[in-house]
Amino acid sequence: MVTIPFNALSADALRGVIESFVLREGTDYGPGEFSLDDKCAAVLGQLRAGTAEIWFDAATGSVDIRVV
Numbered sequence: 001m002v003t004i005p006f007n008a009l010s011a012d013a014l015r016g017v018i019e020s021f022v023l024r025e026g027t028d029y030g031p032g033e034f035s036l037d038d039k040c041a042a043v044l045g046q047l048r049a050g051t052a053e054i055w056f057d058a059a060t061g062s063v064d065i066r067v068v
Helices: 010-024 036-049
Strands: 003-005 050-055 060-065
Touching: 010 036, 010 060, 036 050, 036 060
Parallel strands: none
Antiparallel strands: 003 050, 050 060
16 A cells, blocks of 8 residues: 555546545435535645645555545
């Protein structure tokens, strides 16, 4: 697994990674309702703050966002 700096991705690629993450089954954002844009903005904020990272698994070709 390799950490990918979020700012190394194009804006479109970063949005795609974040959208894929927030649209997964079982992702919990608490009791409130949030739009896709709200969820994406929250994850981007975590990436910018350094509290989350993008990970790439070359063996499976998969990308994940993890809290650090």
